[in-house]
Amino acid sequence: MMTPKGMQIRRLDIDAEEPHTLGPGRARTSRPALTVVPSQVVSEMSPESDKPTGHAKPRRSTWRTPSALPGFGPTMGFTLLYLGILVLLPLAALIIKASGGTWAQFWATATAPRALAAYQLSFGAALIAAVVNLVFGVLVAWVLVRYEFPFKRLVDGLVDLPFALPTAVAGIALATLYSPKGWIGQFLDQFGIKAAYTETGVTLALIFIGLPFVVRTVQPVLQDIDPELEEAAASLGAKPWQTFVRVIGPAIMPAALTGFALAFARAVGEYGSVIFIAGNIPMKSEIAPLLIIIKLEQYDYRGAAVIGVVMLAASFLLLLGINLIQRWARTRQGEI
Amino acid sequence: MTIEIRNIEKRFGKFAAVNDVSLKVERGELVALLGPSGSGKTTLLRVIAGLEFPDAGQVLFDGEDAGDRDVARRRVGFVFQHYALFRHMTVFENVAFGLRVMSRAKRPPENVIAEKVTSLLRLVQLEPMAARYPSQLSGGQRQRIALARALAIEPRVLLLDEPFGALDAKVRKELRRWLRGLHDEMGFTSLFVTHDQEEALELADRVVVMNQGKIEQIGTPQEVYDTPATPFVYEFLGNVNRVACTIVNGRVNLWGSDFAVEVAESGQREGFAYLRPHDIELGGEGARAHAQVRHVSSTGPIARVELAFDGLATPIEAELSRQRLEQLALRPGQQVPVLARSARIFAAGAGV
Numbered sequence: 001m002m003t004p005k006g007m008q009i010r011r012l013d014i015d016a017e018e019p020h021t022l023g024p025g026r027a028r029t030s031r032p033a034l035t036v037v038p039s040q041v042v043s044e045m046s047p048e049s050d051k052p053t054g055h056a057k058p059r060r061s062t063w064r065t066p067s068a069l070p071g072f073g074p075t076m077g078f079t080l081l082y083l084g085i086l087v088l089l090p091l092a093a094l095i096i097k098a099s100g101g102t103w104a105q106f107w108a109t110a111t112a113p114r115a116l117a118a119y120q121l122s123f124g125a126a127l128i129a130a131v132v133n134l135v136f137g138v139l140v141a142w143v144l145v146r147y148e149f150p151f152k153r154l155v156d157g158l159v160d161l162p163f164a165l166p167t168a169v170a171g172i173a174l175a176t177l178y179s180p181k182g183w184i185g186q187f188l189d190q191f192g193i194k195a196a197y198t199e200t201g202v203t204l205a206l207i208f209i210g211l212p213f214v215v216r217t218v219q220p221v222l223q224d225i226d227p228e229l230e231e232a233a234a235s236l237g238a239k240p241w242q243t244f245v246r247v248i249g250p251a252i253m254p255a256a257l258t259g260f261a262l263a264f265a266r267a268v269g270e271y272g273s274v275i276f277i278a279g280n281i282p283m284k285s286e287i288a289p290l291l292i293i294i295k296l297e298q299y300d301y302r303g304a305a306v307i308g309v310v311m312l313a314a315s316f317l318l319l320l321g322i323n324l325i326q327r328w329a330r331t332r333q334g335e336i
Numbered sequence: 337m338t339i340e341i342r343n344i345e346k347r348f349g350k351f352a353a354v355n356d357v358s359l360k361v362e363r364g365e366l367v368a369l370l371g372p373s374g375s376g377k378t379t380l381l382r383v384i385a386g387l388e389f390p391d392a393g394q395v396l397f398d399g400e401d402a403g404d405r406d407v408a409r410r411r412v413g414f415v416f417q418h419y420a421l422f423r424h425m426t427v428f429e430n431v432a433f434g435l436r437v438m439s440r441a442k443r444p445p446e447n448v449i450a451e452k453v454t455s456l457l458r459l460v461q462l463e464p465m466a467a468r469y470p471s472q473l474s475g476g477q478r479q480r481i482a483l484a485r486a487l488a489i490e491p492r493v494l495l496l497d498e499p500f501g502a503l504d505a506k507v508r509k510e511l512r513r514w515l516r517g518l519h520d521e522m523g524f525t526s527l528f529v530t531h532d533q534e535e536a537l538e539l540a541d542r543v544v545v546m547n548q549g550k551i552e553q554i555g556t557p558q559e560v561y562d563t564p565a566t567p568f569v570y571e572f573l574g575n576v577n578r579v580a581c582t583i584v585n586g587r588v589n590l591w592g593s594d595f596a597v598e599v600a601e602s603g604q605r606e607g608f609a610y611l612r613p614h615d616i617e618l619g620g621e622g623a624r625a626h627a628q629v630r631h632v633s634s635t636g637p638i639a640r641v642e643l644a645f646d647g648l649a650t651p652i653e654a655e656l657s658r659q660r661l662e663q664l665a666l667r668p669g670q671q672v673p674v675l676a677r678s679a680r681i682f683a684a685g686a687g688v
Contacts, residue, residue, distance in 0.1 A: 231387050232420035232482075234407045236434035236489055246437070250424040329424075 091312065097305035109306040114282055115291060118307075121199060122288040123314060126267035129206035133263045137214025138256055144215070145222045159215050162208055167272030174205050175277040197279025202287060205274045206267040213266065214259030221255040222248075254329045261322040268315055337398055337492040337525045338363050339384060344393035346379050353379040354390070355549035361493075361527055366519050368536035369529045371546035372572065377529045378497055380546070384527065385495050386410045397492060413491030413524075417498040419482040421470040427481050428466040431456055434489035456484040459518070476507040483515075487522075494519075496528035500535065512539050533573050537561060545569050567682050570610045577616070577652045583607040583683060590676050592624025597681045606684040613640070615677045616654035619664045623673030627652065629666050634658060641666060643674065 098106065109115065144156055162170065178185045178195035188195050195201050225248065233243040271289040278285045288311055295304035339361040346354040354376040361367050369377040382388040384395055386407035395402045402410055421430050429436075431453045435444060444452070457463040460480040462473075470478055479499060486494065499515070500508040516539055519526050530536050536543045537557040545552045545560060545568075553565040564570040571578075581588045584604050586597045595609065617623070618641065627643040630651055634640075639661040643652045654674075656664075666672060 226418070226420065228416045228418065228420040229422065231407070232414070232416060232485075233422075233433070233437075235385060235387070235412060235414040236437065236485065237408050237411075238433070238437040239408065242437045246433070247422055250422075 094305050094308050094312070097301060098309040100302045100305075105302075106306055109303050110310050114286070115288070115307055115310075117283045118286050118288040118291045119310065119314070121202060121285065122268055122311070125199060125203045125206050125287075126264050126270075128203050129210050129267045130260050130264035132203075132207050133210045133214050134256060134260045137211065137259055137263075138218055138252065140211075141215045141218040141222055145219060159212050162210075163212050167209065167270070168276065170208060171205060171273035171276030174208060174273065175201070178204060178277065196277050197281075198285055201277040201279070202274055202285060205277050206270055209270055209273055210263030210267050213263040214256060217255045217259035217262070218252050221252050225251055250329075254326050257322055257326050257329075261319055264322075265315060265319060268311065338396075339493055339525060339527065340394075340396040340399070341380070341384065342394045342396070344380065344383055344390045344395070346376075346383055346388060346390050352549050354383065356393075357546075357549070357551055358393075359544060359551065359554065361525055363525055364523050366516070366526045366528075366539065366541045368540035368543045369527065369546060370531070370533060370536040370543050370572075372531060374548075375546040376549040377531075377546045381495050381497055381527060381529050384493075385412050385414050387414070411489060411492050413483075413486030413489065413494040415479070415482050415486050415494070415496040415499050417501045419470070419478045419502075421478055421482055421485070423470055425469075426466065427457070427462065427468050427470065427473070428453055430470065430481055431485045431488050433485060452488065456488055459487070460484045474507075475503050476511055479503065479511065483518075491524070494524050494526040496526065498529055498531070500532075501530070508535070515539070537573070545572065547572070564610075564680070567608065567610065570680065575613050575653060575655075577611045577613065578650075579609045579611065579648065579652070579679075581607055581609045581681065583681065588679075588681050590679055591674055593676045593679075595676075595679050595681055597683070601683075607681050608684060609676075609679045609681050611652075611676055611679045613653045613655035615679065616643075616652065617675040617677055618654055618656060618660075618666070618672050620673060620675050623675040625674045626671050627674045629668050629670045629672055631668055632661070632666055634661055641672075643672070 140159065144152070144159075149155075175196055176182050178188070178201055180186065180189045180194070180196070182196070185195055193200070195204060229247055229251075230243050233247045234240075238246065269289060271287070271293070274287055275290055278287060278290070280286050280290055288307060292304045292307050295301075295307065339359075341357065341359050344354050344357045345352065357376075357380060369380060371377045379388060383390050386395075386402065386405060386409075397410070407414070422433065425433070432449050435449045435452065438444075454463065454466070457466055460483060462477055462480055462484070465473060465477065465481075470481065473481065479502075483499075496515075500511055503511065512535060528539075537560075540557060542554060543557055543560050544554050547568050553560050553569050555563075555565075560569060561573055564573060567578075570576050579590065581590055582604060583597055583601075583606070585602050588595045588597065588607065588609060590609050590611075597607070625645075627645045629641060630644050631642040632639065637658055638655050639658055641654045641656065641661075643654055645652060664672070
């Protein structure tokens with residue numbers, strides 16, 4: 001709908017485009033003779049027929065916003081191709097492979113007791129590891145952002161090590177540390193806690209590889225929080241913990257959730273670092289990715305693909321859920 | 337509630353942001369801390385709020401030392417330049433924040449909180465916005481919410497840090513008038529920081545002019561504008577012309593008029609005369625000096641004339657009414673009689 005003001009401007013434009021409506025010698029100054037505009041012209045410009053009469057609107061593709069930056073075609077094309085080859089194609093192949101047999105066969109393989117135990121371990125341990133990483137990742141990010149201490153850059157760099165280390169190396173190191181004879185394992189052993197070759201060991205390995213995600217997603221957000229917010233909370237009488245829970249927490253929650261989701265997704269799929277510390281006892285400490293490898297070694301490609309599809313579906317649903325929570329959080333802050 | 341600060345000093349490293357400042361704000365007063373950026377005015381406000389702790393000196397509320405109390409226990413309403421609203425909370429929750437974080441013994445029941453928040457929102461004329469988020473409000477509305485939030489804890493003093501700095505000129509003017517009305521109505525003691533002289537002069541009961549961590553002058557808007565204590569205040573408040581002159585036995589002859597220096601010394605020394613543009617009379621009877629008109633600009637009711645004197649490098653600016661300008665019919669290049677109606681003389685070296 002056009003505002004009355006907009007209409008006024010339109011009418012004056014008509015005047016400018018049709019100089020014959022003005023007397024030849026008249027100066028176009030104060031009131032450019034609104035009265036000489038024929039009445040039908042005015043009615044033409046009424047909101048109902050608000051179509052530009054002169055030149056047609058340039059045609060624009062409906063699924064992109066006009067932008068000054070060029071290159072929509074090539075970049076979008078490349079993105080689709082890239083994602084198609086790298087992500088969609090292998091996943092499609094996986095699903096095709098898995099759907100080789102009947103539905104009953106699929107269901108039987110997917111819900112075999114050994115498979116169920118493996119899912120439970122993989123998702124359960126990944127979830128615990130991601131929760132642990134959520135808490136301690138926020139803590140590490142807090143320390144790195146809020147305090148100055150010697151060798152801060154070094155500590156900051158240490159956070160990324162689990163990314164850089166070959167996962168097998170990490171797995172062997174962890175297994176050595178936590179085995180009953182290892183540096184940490186021997187103390188745990190005294191309390192009757194067995195870390196290596198149990199579910200606990202699996203969780204430990206997953207915590208290790210997931211550490212950087214929460215730290216690296218929360219850190220920049222924490223850095224950007226205006227100190228005035230905390231001062232405002234304090235001036236209103238909030239104690240430090242209240243400020244943290246009510247002001248800082250909600251502000252970093254979306255970023256922390258992103259880190260949580262990344263850490264979780266990584267942990268579900270983790271293989272290298274886990275198999276060395278897991279002990280890999282079927283029904284007890286065997287993770288789903290290992291089950292897939294075992295099926296492959298037995299040339300049961302369809303069976304391996306079925307387990308893969310189940311994990312894919314479960315991961316997708318969980319990530320979708322986290323995304324919805326984030327979306328809800330952002331809407332509440334009015335960012336959308 | 338009175339605020340008294342005694343010999344406050346605050347350093348950041350080697351830089352003295354506030355240097356031995358003392359000030360007393362009376363009950364119900366609205367005082368402006370005015371100065372250029374880096375003059376220490378915001379630091380002083382933050383020290384009073386308890387957001388910053390002084391290296392030396394005392395802050396007293398109603399004669400009672402507040403030095404060992406942090407901001408959460410001083411019960412000051414602090415309003416930030418950039419509002420500092422909580423983005424993830426609705427307008428209602430923002431205003432309710434101060435009540436919700438009270439200890440269980442003091443926290444009012446939910447219906448009292450709702451009532452109080454609603455009445456505060458009514459006070460800042462934003463009652464219909466209660467369910468919105470800060471990002472859905474305009475700058476002026478956000479600042480009013482920030483004020484309502486600060487008032488919710490029934491502060492003993494209201495401290496405002498450049499409250500209108502981030503707003504556009506029209507909103508700023510409206511909000512200024514509204515704040516003055518609110519202050520008079522509620523009767524609290526308020527202190528606000530600004531670098532805008534017009535804002536300080538229009539809004540405050542008293543103006544504290546600060547420069548380089550020190551107070552240059554304290555006075556009513558009239559006092560600081562009409563009788564600036566230092567050359568800095570002269571230059572900072574309003575337009576002023578500075579003319580080099582020679583002081584002989586405590587007297588100066590400027591364009592044929594005779595002016596006295598306040599603290600007279602015998603002998604001869606260099607000095608500067610400060611004249612407001614409207615203290616220069618053009619085309620009057622009895623003028624003994626002449627200047628050449630360089631430029632005339634006459635938008636609005638006041639016309640400005642740029643004058644060139646022989647032997648003066650910088651032009652002198654004079655102001656006169658539109659009618660007077662039309663009477664005189666000044667044209668660039670013309671010679672015009674000039675008379676200094678009043679001027680203040682400062683000896684060179686006195687902060688000039």
